[in-house]
Amino acid sequence: MATIFIPNPPHHQPSHHWALLREKHARGALMLMALIALTVFLGVWQLWRAQQKSQLLAEIAQQQALxxxxxxxxxxxxxxxxxxxxxxxxxxxxxxxxxxxxxxxxxxxxxxxxxxxxxxxxxxxxxxxxxEQKLPLPAKQxxxxxxxxxxRYLSLGSSxxxxxxxxxxxxxxxxxxxxxxxxxxxxxxxxxxxxxxxxxxxRPFGVERHLAYALSWFLMAMCGWFLLRRYYLKA
Structure with missing residues (x-):
């Protein structure tokens, strides 16, 4: 009886469905890494804004003291x-x-x-x-x-x-x-x-708001890193 050899038996060929899953897995990991990078950048930017605002407030206080x-x-x-x-x-x-x-x-x-x-x-x-019934007194001195x-104001239309x-x-x-x-x-x-x-x-609002924004962005980056390790970087 002759033996027939098949180069790639069907049960050894990767399924098309599994290839799609791996592709989606890779794309999801890339998107999550991009999101982590973005949130880290925004957090650093808020820290920079806090430093700039601190300098501005110091300059304002100096001007007001003159x-x-x-x-x-x-x-x-x-x-x-x-x-x-x-x-x-x-x-x-x-x-x-x-x-x-x-x-x-x-x-x-x-x-x-x-x-x-x-x-x-x-x-x-x-x-x-x-x-008030009376009008404000005119300015004199x-x-x-x-x-x-x-x-600054937000205009929703020409009033x-x-x-x-x-x-x-x-x-x-x-x-x-x-x-x-x-x-x-x-x-x-x-x-x-x-x-x-x-x-x-x-006066411009203080640095606390910028620090709070920075903390929020860094926490989001940490959550993204946790998800990346949990679902995409498993051994």
């Missing part, structure tokens, strides 16, 4: 207390709507101040309760202010200006509304006029 400057020309230094020299433009005062103070809704009264060189500084004079960064009521402190929209030059800076008054509640000077 004695006030008399300021009449150009853009004042950020976060510095300055005594503005020029004149108020009360006729172009605007009210920022829906501002909360001690649980009440009202307005923040922002009045432009023109320096001697013509530069415009937007000065937030304080908070005014909604529904040259103000002592603390220069701030421009307030129309209602008289002097604005939804946000938008320098471009204000300049177009008042037919004035584009304001060069934004500041908060250190002394408040009668009837206006004081507005606290704003």
């Amino acid at each position: 004695p006030p400057l008399a300021w009449s020309h150009g853009v004042p230094p950020a976060w510095r207390r300055v005594q503005l020299q020029g004149q108020w433009l009360n006729q172009y005062e605007i009210w920022l709507d829906h501002r909360i103070h001690e649980g009440q809704v009202g307005y923040q009264i922002v009045t432009p101040f023109r320096l001697k060189d013509g530069s415009i500084i937007m000065v937030n004079r304080g908070w005014w309760a909604a529904g 040259a103000p002592m202010v603390q220069v701030q960064a421009w307030p 129309a200006v209602d008289g002097r009521i604005f939804q946000n402190m938008d320098p471009g929209r204000f300049a177009a509304w008042a037919y004035l030059p584009l304001p060069s800076a934004y500041a908060i008054a250190m002394q408040n006029d009668t009837g206006l509640a004081a507005i606290e000077a704003e």
Whole structure:
């Protein structure tokens, strides 16, 4: 009887299904490793942001500790207390709507101040309760202010200006509304006029938030590494 030799018997050939499983296994491992690398990168980036924010806060504290400057020309230094020299433009005062103070809704009264060189500084004079019968008193004396960064806001649509009521402190929209030059800076008054509640000077949030974000990303990376060892790197 003749013997027939088959080079690759069917039961020795790897199944197509098993090949697909191995391919999916490899792709899953690569995707998980990419995810681990991404979360580690994001964690390191948050640590770098925390260091940058710490330096910024130190610079702000240093600026705020310096004695006030008399300021009449150009853009004042950020976060510095300055005594503005020029004149108020009360006729172009605007009210920022829906501002909360001690649980009440009202307005923040922002009045432009023109320096001697013509530069415009937007000065937030304080908070005014909604529904008050009397209007805020016009600004008179040259103000002592603390220069701030421009307030950030999210605009979901172009909201129309209602008289002097604005939804946000938008320098471009204000300049177009008042037919004035584009304001060069934004500041908060250190002394408040009668009837206006004081507005606290704003500062960037501290490094704690960045550290918390970094910890979250590193924990996600650790979870990814555990899954990689558990399901893809088994012997």
